Amino acid sequence: MKNQTIIRVVLLILFITAISMLHYLTPLHLHYLHDIFQRLYYLPVILSAIWFGLRGGLACSLAVSVVYAPHILFQWGGQLTLELEKYLEIVLYNIVGGVTGLLAQRERERSIELQKTADGLEISYKKLQEQSEQILAIEENLRRAEKLSTLGEMAAVLAHEIRNPLGSIRGTAEILRDDYKPGDPKYEFIDIQIRETERLNRVVEDFLRMARPLPTDMARCRVQAELETVAQLVANDARERRVSLILDSPADDLVVKGDGDKLRQAFLNIVINSLQATPEGGRLAISSTLSRTDDAHGMCEIRFCDTGAGIDAETLPRIFEPFYTTKADGTGLGLAITRKIIEGHGGSLHVESTVGHGTTILVKLPALQAR
């Protein structure tokens, strides 16, 4: 900005000097040329007014008057009656400089005002947009909470009504199975019966987990220790699926306040999903970092990065819905439970996925100071 001003001032000075030289050096009998040079002075005056406003316009017209006056006085004789037109021209330089400067200045002030209004409007628009996004998010949370609380009530009733008879069915089926030898078709049927009962029992258990108030046993938990346990639990499964499981060691010892069992369950659900999404072998990398925030201890960010099938755009917004599943034998409760656990710990879950490349699940949990 400063440089631009300097360049403009230098330009004006050069301009005025050049026109004045033409005046002073051109013989007086070429009066028609002098008439042209006289009008040329308007150019720097108007330019200066546009660039620098009222003060710029007047300063330039005065400068022009000062350099032009000696030419009238000493070269043309300076007689008022003979050179009246030249004196009037000097008056006109100043009027033009002043008026143009004033107009340019007003225009500039108005455009600054307009810019300010536009900026203000933009800020208000952004605020409105943020607020409406917040409202949408709250609405979504409310809807989810409503769904989950109805589910919770149902789960409690279902658990009572289904679990006990299930236990009896399984028990009697096991007794019946003992009457047959493996390989006998009836043995196989009863085996299927037992397996399916177990599956049904798992569904009920999952229901129950959703219904139970969360979290209960809050204590200091080392995130890495929980992740190591999860990695051990799934090591076999990963090997069978030819998925290399990589658990990074974090730079900081990450500690959160939480219920270790529940957190482990949440991590396990995520890891199992990743393994299931990687049927043809691949990689699952688990890493955790501490991201500093303004509040006391920052957030633990735990990333589960798989090279599985990925999630398409239609499925992505639904994966946390209870009972939403794309698997033939899935219950669709894994991620709903996971989200409930993580949010019960004051954390949040985020997903990024590219079909054919893989999925990253990011878990954020409020960190405690490591000791």
Ligand SMILES: Nc1ncnc2c1ncn2[C@@H]1O[C@H](COP(=O)(O)OP(=O)(O)OP(=O)(O)O)[C@@H](O)[C@H]1O
């Ligand atoms: N890592 C992942 N890669 C690809 N798809 C995933 C991944 N994680 C979740 N999904 C998708 O999200 C859906 C919901 O997952 P969720 O864990 O809630 O249920 P599920 O795995 O289908 O069943 P459950 O976990 O109850 O046995 C899955 O069916 C799957 O389509």
Ligand SMILES: [Mg+2]
């Ligand atoms: Mg699952």
